[in-house]
Amino acid sequence: MATDTLVPRVVTDTHDFAPYVRILGRGPGKSRSLTRAEARHALGMVLRGEATREQIGAMLMLLRYRGEAPEEMAGLVEAARDHAGLPWRFATPVDLDWPSYADGRTRGLPWYLLSALLLAKSGRRVVMHGPIRGPGRQSLVQCLVRLDIAHATNGIEVEQALATTNFAFLPIEAASPGLADLLALRGVLGLRSPLNTAGRLLNPCMAQASIDGVFHPAYIDLHLAVAALLGHPIAVLKGGGGEAEWSGVKPLTLATSAGEQTWPALASSDKPVSTTPTDLVAVWRRGHADPAAEATIVATAAAALHAVTGGAAVDCIAEAKLLWGGR
Numbered sequence: 001m002a003t004d005t006l007v008p009r010v011v012t013d014t015h016d017f018a019p020y021v022r023i024l025g026r027g028p029g030k031s032r033s034l035t036r037a038e039a040r041h042a043l044g045m046v047l048r049g050e051a052t053r054e055q056i057g058a059m060l061m062l063l064r065y066r067g068e069a070p071e072e073m074a075g076l077v078e079a080a081r082d083h084a085g086l087p088w089r090f091a092t093p094v095d096l097d098w099p100s101y102a103d104g105r106t107r108g109l110p111w112y113l114l115s116a117l118l119l120a121k122s123g124r125r126v127v128m129h130g131p132i133r134g135p136g137r138q139s140l141v142q143c144l145v146r147l148d149i150a151h152a153t154n155g156i157e158v159e160q161a162l163a164t165t166n167f168a169f170l171p172i173e174a175a176s177p178g179l180a181d182l183l184a185l186r187g188v189l190g191l192r193s194p195l196n197t198a199g200r201l202l203n204p205c206m207a208q209a210s211i212d213g214v215f216h217p218a219y220i221d222l223h224l225a226v227a228a229l230l231g232h233p234i235a236v237l238k239g240g241g242g243e244a245e246w247s248g249v250k251p252l253t254l255a256t257s258a259g260e261q262t263w264p265a266l267a268s269s270d271k272p273v274s275t276t277p278t279d280l281v282a283v284w285r286r287g288h289a290d291p292a293a294e295a296t297i298v299a300t301a302a303a304a305l306h307a308v309t310g311g312a313a314v315d316c317i318a319e320a321k322l323l324w325g326g327r
Helices: 018-025 036-047 053-066 070-084 111-121 135-146 155-165 177-183 195-200 218-230 277-284 291-309 313-325
Strands: 096-099 126-130 167-171 210-214 234-238 252-256 259-263
Touching: 018 036, 018 053, 036 053, 036 070, 036 177, 070 177, 070 195, 070 218, 096 111, 096 291, 111 126, 111 135, 111 167, 111 277, 111 291, 111 313, 135 277, 155 167, 177 195, 195 218, 210 218, 210 291, 218 234, 218 252, 234 291, 252 291, 259 291, 259 313, 277 291, 291 313
Parallel strands: 096 126, 096 210, 126 167, 210 234
Antiparallel strands: 234 252, 252 259
16 A cells, blocks of 8 residues: 655744744754844834734743843844833933833832822922732722822823922823733733833833832842843832832842842831832821831932932931922
8 A cells, every 4th residue: 555755844944033033032052042133023023013923922931941141132122112102201301210011910009109209399300100900909099099190101291290290100001002002911821920120121211310129139130130231220129029129127229220239128027018009198297107108208219319319318217308308
């Protein structure tokens, strides 16, 4: 009986995006990180709808599995900016970029929000950005509502908010809808992707400095390196729940573009007793006392002041205390 002859099949790419998946996933000794230009082009294709969902999932998880590389991350940030028409530049520059991307599952109230408002009251122009989707973001969104802070939906509204209060909150869903959709894939893939880092380093309004929090200390050097490639001064700390927030209970290692500093502890080991957005607003408006929360606000504001001014720790701490007392 005749049998079919087995002919080796030559596998060729059938999609323009396939080479990027292959670069990342070929295996030990053959795979590599994307170059800055490759990462910029690859994510650009994704954001323009030129990659399949299978390819997007493969790329995001391979990037995560391989570990984030500075040149690669810089390219991803640039692609996100390209697609969204960022950064927005204003006649009066933004002083501080404040990314907020942690999902809040392991942290309490967003006391860092009040730290940002303290800087705004001092005349520094602050833009905070991050997701508003997801159950882990509800606490921040609810606090913004109770503080009568509206979400900015475009550059004009950001500029108007800055002109009025020196503070604007910009949802990533408004700044970069495509990036926001990719970040939301966490619920589908079960894991964050490196695009979470890209969001943190987006600096959508080209602020003169940034303050960034990470959950894992190993990411501090990565964020510093990417910011250096992008030309952005930045301060990075291991913060509460991954946010740029320091309780003041333990000494702080504050890593900046100019070097690393160790700040002394400022507070006792007590934890805030406040648990609801209503409590947070009451602390801000002097209707409720919570010493541990107030220590966190002051300590975080001091770190943020250093990011803006480069001042000595003792001076930033003293100014933060004055700002809190005079709010």
